[in-house]
Amino acid sequence: MADQDAFTFETDFWKDESIRKAWDDIIPGEPRKTIPYVLTKEAIQKFARAVGETNPLYFDEEYAKTTIYGGLIAPPSIHILLMFACTPIDDWMRSPGTINAGQQWYYHTPARPGDTIRLVARALDKFIKKDRLFVVHDNVFFNQKDEVICTGRGWTIRPR
Amino acid sequence: MPQQTFDTIDIGELISGPSLSISRESIREFAEASLDFNPLHLDDEYMKKSSFGKTRFRGVIMHGMTNYALLVRMMTDWLSTRGGVLRRLEARWLKPVYPGDAITARGTVAHKRVTQKSRWMLFAVEIRNQNDELIATGEAMAEFPLVSS
Numbered sequence: 001m002a003d004q005d006a007f008t009f010e011t012d013f014w015k016d017e018s019i020r021k022a023w024d025d026i027i028p029g030e031p032r033k034t035i036p037y038v039l040t041k042e043a044i045q046k047f048a049r050a051v052g053e054t055n056p057l058y059f060d061e062e063y064a065k066t067t068i069y070g071g072l073i074a075p076p077s078i079h080i081l082l083m084f085a086c087t088p089i090d091d092w093m094r095s096p097g098t099i100n101a102g103q104q105w106y107y108h109t110p111a112r113p114g115d116t117i118r119l120v121a122r123a124l125d126k127f128i129k130k131d132r133l134f135v136v137h138d139n140v141f142f143n144q145k146d147e148v149i150c151t152g153r154g155w156t157i158r159p160r
Numbered sequence: 161m162p163q164q165t166f167d168t169i170d171i172g173e174l175i176s177g178p179s180l181s182i183s184r185e186s187i188r189e190f191a192e193a194s195l196d197f198n199p200l201h202l203d204d205e206y207m208k209k210s211s212f213g214k215t216r217f218r219g220v221i222m223h224g225m226t227n228y229a230l231l232v233r234m235m236t237d238w239l240s241t242r243g244g245v246l247r248r249l250e251a252r253w254l255k256p257v258y259p260g261d262a263i264t265a266r267g268t269v270a271h272k273r274v275t276q277k278s279r280w281m282l283f284a285v286e287i288r289n290q291n292d293e294l295i296a297t298g299e300a301m302a303e304f305p306l307v308s309s
Contacts, residue, residue, distance in 0.1 A: 011191075011195075011197040012197070013197050013198055013199060014199070043193075046193045047193040047194060049189075050186075050190045050192070051190070051226065051229040051233055052178060052180055052230075055233075055236060055237055055240065057240070075229075075232060075236060076232050076236065077225075077229040077233070080194045080225045080228065080229060081194045081195060084195035084196055085195055094198070096198060096200070096206070097200065097210060097212065098198060098200075099200070099212060100223075100224040100225065100253070101252065101253065102224075102252035103225070103250070104248070104249065104251070105248065105249055105250075106248045107246055107247055107248065159212070
């Protein structure tokens with residue numbers, strides 16, 4: 001990945017499965033290990049293109065400078081990438097078969113190219129419904145100025 | 161037609177959002193861009209032999225967050241020409257999306273509220289597939305900041 005020289009990412013989610021927490025091991029409230037991540041313009045634009053974004057706020061620096069944002073920003077949905085970029089290989093979100101049941105996010109300040117992004121995350125709750133093992137995720141992303149980018153909650157069904 | 165503002169947008173107004181055609185290639189592209197390489201989205205053999213509680217899948221499925229990102233795209237594009245900023249989106253998935261499907265986002269203005277310091281709008285949003293089946297539903301909230309003079 002030429003656009004992310006300092007950033008390597010294991011794409012085989014089976015490889016480290018044995019060291020990840022199962023539903024039984026997840027303790028609601030306990031902080032998750034996270035990794036600061038430098039968000040590049042290339043990563044933003046690759047993500048934006050993958051969902052068909054054409055808004056010049058993400059692609060056209062000259063245009064973006066004339067807007068209230070004063071420069072390029074990332075689409076709000078960039079947290080989809082950040083959740084994986086800011087978590088280590090043994091994070092339970094990578095367990096093969098993890099099913100996303102729904103999410104809710106509140107957006108405060110846009111993420112920008114060059115931001116160093118920090119995630120504070122934990123499981124907030126876990127429960128069993130219709131014989132399925134659920135975990136409630138609680139996530140907050142900050143930029144290098146400690147401004148909140150966005151805060152979100154998600155529900156996943158655990159494979160084990 | 162004059163540009164719409166918070167005051168001229170009516171409850172019940174429809175937002176016609178974008179569509180995406182889903183293929184193995186588009187799912188792979190989303191995986192590369194989001195770093196979500198869960199085999200749910202990439203490995204047909206795994207999907208055919210696995211059972212997920214009572215749910216079974218006939219092959220790889222689209223990332224649920226593609227629905228979410230498409231709803232964000234619809235809202236931010238619609239709001240950016242009307243003085244609004246997306247503040248919140250909540251969405252739930254009801255059905256999986258398979259390669260060969262196409263998904264379309266839609267929204268409806270549901271409520272307006274003025275608070276002490278700002279103005280807010282709520283939207284009902286949804287994703288449907290090519291057979292008009294409901295794939296995802298949700299609610300969005302936007303802020304229309306007061307313009308300081």
